[in-house]
Amino acid sequence: MPHDPAAALTFDTFVPPATVNRRSAVEVFVTDHTQVGPEEYAIAVRVEPGHPLWSDQVAPWHDPVAIIEAFRQAFVVVRHGYLDVQRGTPSAVQHLTLGVPELTAFRADGSAPLQGVVTVRVTRSDTAYDIAGTFAVAGAPAMTLSFDSVLFPRESYREIRAYQRTRRFADTAGAPAAPDTKPFQPEAVGRRDPSNVVIAPAVPDRPGRFPLLVDRTHPSFFDRDYDHIPASLLIEGMRQAALHTATEAGLRNGEAVLTGAELDFGIFVEIDVPAECVVSVTGEPGAITATVGIDQGGVRVASGTLTLTEPR
CATH class of the missing domain: 3.10.129.10 (Hotdog Thioesterase)
Known part of the structure; x- marks a missing residue:
């Protein structure tokens, strides 16, 4: 053998x-x-x-x-x-x-x-x-x-990040300030601990667009130093936005499990520039496909689809 x-x-x-x-x-x-x-x-x-x-x-x-x-x-x-x-x-x-x-x-x-x-x-x-x-x-x-x-290479990374940050702040010059946001209640996004909620409700004139909340003291997302928002936080933001939106399609979000993903990440997402999770859902109760994205400074910096399954 x-x-x-x-x-x-x-x-x-x-x-x-x-x-x-x-x-x-x-x-x-x-x-x-x-x-x-x-x-x-x-x-x-x-x-x-x-x-x-x-x-x-x-x-x-x-x-x-x-x-x-x-x-x-x-x-x-x-x-x-x-x-x-x-x-x-x-x-x-x-x-x-x-x-x-x-x-x-x-x-x-x-x-x-x-x-x-x-x-x-x-x-x-x-x-x-x-x-x-x-x-x-x-x-x-x-x-x-x-x-x-x-x-x-470390020097190349520093040059890329300096250029991207300069462009990102130029893109957001004159943009409206981020709203004074409070996070969702944990149960609205499938969580129990409020500290793990990473999105806030959409403002009335921007449906389907949820402000991403960045807590640099979070012990899991920021367990080490980052000069950008880590992919783990972006994925969690997109998932929470999808779970909340899926309730309108009849999915009980407390029972839903992420069972599929196809995600693309573009340029780095800045920590100190407002970002939004953008989502729309299709499907039926028990099986939902969510089209998701992260927008920052008018640029789509991450996008893809998530599959949510409600176990029977």
């Missing part, structure tokens, strides 16, 4: 936070890792049931979006541990696709962690990497996910 290196992975002890570019041990999901092929790697991950962000949803399910972060951490392990990429090298995700073929793997009982093995194939072209893989729970496929990531 062929030897399976992934079978020896353990889930007992988390790797040090710096291994996955985190500061707090609470934000670490990776427990073990190994190379299983020429460009293929297996990474054991565990998400604790008491995680302040990823275990906060109203629905009785582990949050599939947590596994996006698990994939990100897996890629950090691979690029630094196996591909000799220097730590601190800036990177950016440009496109992300995910699907959940088997939602039952995410059923939660409130006490057991979500744990499984992320298997990824990483291919490189110049400074870009294509990452594609699966997340399996007890050997059964639970999610497919792929994304591409661009790595920047």
Whole structure:
């Protein structure tokens, strides 16, 4: 019988936070890792049931979006541990696709962690990497996910960011100030903890456009220093906007689970310039497709579709 290196992975002890570019041990999901092929790697991950962000949803399910972060951490392990990429090298995700073929793997009982093995194939072209893989729970496929990531030389990154910030502030010169916004109540966006609400109600003359709220002290979204809004916060904003809007289509948002995504990220989204989550939904109760985007300074900086499923 062929030897399976992934079978020896353990889930007992988390790797040090710096291994996955985190500061707090609470934000670490990776427990073990190994190379299983020429460009293929297996990474054991565990998400604790008491995680302040990823275990906060109203629905009785582990949050599939947590596994996006698990994939990100897996890629950090691979690029630094196996591909000799220097730590601190800036990177950016440009496109992300995910699907959940088997939602039952995410059923939660409130006490057991979500744990499984992320298997990824990483291919490189110049400074870009294509990452594609699966997340399996007890050997059964639970999610497919792929994304591409661009790595920047540090000096090039500084030049790009300085140019983008100059353009963004020029684009917003003379624009109206952001309204004095208060966040939605948590239950309106499928959350329990008010600190995890990242959008506010749309103003009356701008339906379907929800101000994005950026709390730089949030322990999960800003666990390390960013000079832009991280993709995890953008994805959560788009999801919350979709969940709220889907109620008008008859979906009980407290039970809905994100089971698919196709997202494109353009230029970096500035922390200190107002941004909006834009959404429209189609479908029927139980299965909703949301067309989503992030607008900042009159520019669409992220866009795509989300699939929300109401388990039966």
